[in-house]
Amino acid sequence: MLSFISFGRAAAIVLCDMASTAWYIGGIVETAIGPAAPWFILAVLICAAPVLMLYVEGSAMFVRGGVYKVVRESMGGTLAKISVSALMFDYVLTGAISAVSAGQYLAGLINTAFPRLHIHWIVEPKLFSVAFALAAVAYFWRENIRGIEESSDKAVKIMSLVAVMAAVTFAWAGYTIWLRGFRWPAPALNLTPEALGWFPAGLSLGKFGLLIAFGHAFLGMSGLETLAQVYREMEAPKLKNLKRAAVAIFFSALALTGTVSFLAVGLIPDEIRKNYADNLLSGLAMSLAGPHWALLILQACVVLVGVVILSGAVNTSILGANGVMNRLAEDGIMPESLRHLHPRYGTTHRMVNLIAAMQALTIVLCGGDVYLLGEAYAFGVIWSFVFKAAAVLVLRFKDRSKREWKVPGNLSLGGREWPLGLAALFLLLFAVGLVNLLTKKVATVSGISFTAFFFALFIVSEKLNLRAHAKGEHREKFNLRSAADLAIVRDEIERANRVLVAVRDPGNLYHLNKALDTHDSETTDLVVFTSRIRKGLALIEETVTMDADEEKLFTKVIEAAEKHGKTVTPMLVVSNEPFYAIAQAAQAVGASEVIFGVSAKISTDAQLERLAMTWGSLQTDKKAVRFRILGPGVEHAVDL
């Protein structure tokens, strides 16, 4: 069954990545630019609003509108491959930095709590964080092999925990501020030589320094691409839910990451804060007002919730990267073998294996250094945004069709619309990207190397795939279940109202789209059905594989379902008579309505006549079923 998730679940998946940065961004950015870090983190989080708008516009245009799809449609395959290579770097680094940071927090807690408990064990933070990170990646690798439904459940639970922890911490911090007052972070920049990259130390940067600092805080925006990846899974009304998710993401990230960054600098004494560079929120917990044992309990809560959300970010990164690689594989850019579905769970397990392996390798190579990972991290984030903004901007000129939603700031002049808001956003992102190239040495070297490696891999795979078979339309992969009856499908159908939609021609899905328009997934199960007609012995010897035509047909069905955000249950039946198959399937699922399209070969009257005969000969009860034939300008309905 193809099912869809609510905007809340979608937002939770994205926030598992984006909000998790709260646990490490403060330490990394302050190490690079000094105590003014919270101001720049705040600026980046505010800047996330137009970037979210960019994603809403891109996704509204293409249901699978991630950076790859949008850049390819706008600027061609080569730039799309480069942009997605950068994005893959982001996903791999997201998993690695989140898992390592979680390990650092846990190591910090162990080293603080154990002496109080008279346990004389001290763990080496970097070594421990590497071991923990590998375990976290392994855990979420297994979860993703088992499927997204479970993963989105987990994301919601994680974000609920984070909300509770944030509420307790903020209330406690408020009490502390009431007792001791609050010291706002100084807005002065103190860029370290490392933060200047290839610029000479001591160079007078003026306002340019602000852009450098902004670039160092840019990792606060990581995770937004996941919004485009989960959009295809979002339930109807899709665009409205996408906007709701974007708003929820923006305010949640702003409230959590922004507030904790200010509280950390404002409440942790300067001389202590540097000791908590890798686990800043632990430092915040231990710096609040209250007895030591209570602070230790709060620290334990902060660490445990941190471990959970950071581990959730590992999950989100695997989900997101898997989604991106699926889009690439559909275009023949990844080896076809990578799209193989897990026989039990139906997930693209080989892609999940690849992503998890790359994250594990990164974790081992970084040696548990969060700052190193943080420095490298932003490369993928900023360059995927730059490409995305450029692509959406170019599309405004290239494709002037009406948009469902647009980034605001459009000026109508001389009969044309000038997307000033979008252009300004692109210029800002491009400027940050260029500055980051010059100032973040680790990011530039590792990011370019990784991107070049992935780009080369995509080029080679594409050429090999083109050689192997002519490039055609993308086709979804489906798992088929062998069953002598419909018990499995029946188990998936739980709503009282059941509608069977018979499909055959991928070019004639008018009736399916009508059904998707009018039926509510909350109250109605939509079973989309096709029959493979075989005669004689061929029927008995049929093997459980979907042929190319059936794959193409169901790919179109899935695309239509995704576009509407409605749940469908695909069903394939082998039969020696199509009308018999429809009638039998309708009875088997307990359909109250059967919808089919106008046939190019048979008149609608003849279709209804044959169906009435077959239905009568098979009818086992007196329950009336409505049969509808729908086509452009055609609608016939009869209760039989």
Added chain:
Amino acid sequence: MSWFQKKPPEPSAESPKTTPPNRAAKGLKVSSILSSETIVFPVEGQDKAAVLQALAAAVCGKAGIADWAAFLAKVQEREQGISTTLDTGLSLPHARMDGITGILAGMAILKKPIPDPKQTDLSIRVMFLFFSPNKQDAFPLHLQLLRGVSSLFQPALIDQLTASSGPAAALELIKKLEA
């Protein structure tokens, strides 16, 4: 993926002997549109075309229609399209005719099954022919009758009809079932 195979009719000996429920068109009894004169039994003719011709002549004769050839031509034209034979052994030719105001129906019972020329794996044991008015508001009734007749003529009834002594007995069987 599931497999739905339309099965050939079961041999008479293994057919269920219980009477199938009456599922004829609501408000329209099949027995009410038949009469002993429109039930052709036994049938003379070794193929579907000949049986259809005999049945069309009987139906039109009972209704006082002289130009029965036009009715036959119309139903033969319909027969060129999608099959009207079911795997229960029922052949259900039909046509929508101008100039009639009600249903005209007849039935032929074959002592010996004949193959359907379009679907040679199917045998015809009973042929039910009907004409309905060629009006849009009559089409739902046309469809209800197709469903009702298909539902009524299950293998058990067909067994009983082929074993009956003649048209009157056959009509009684149907009346009894619809009672």
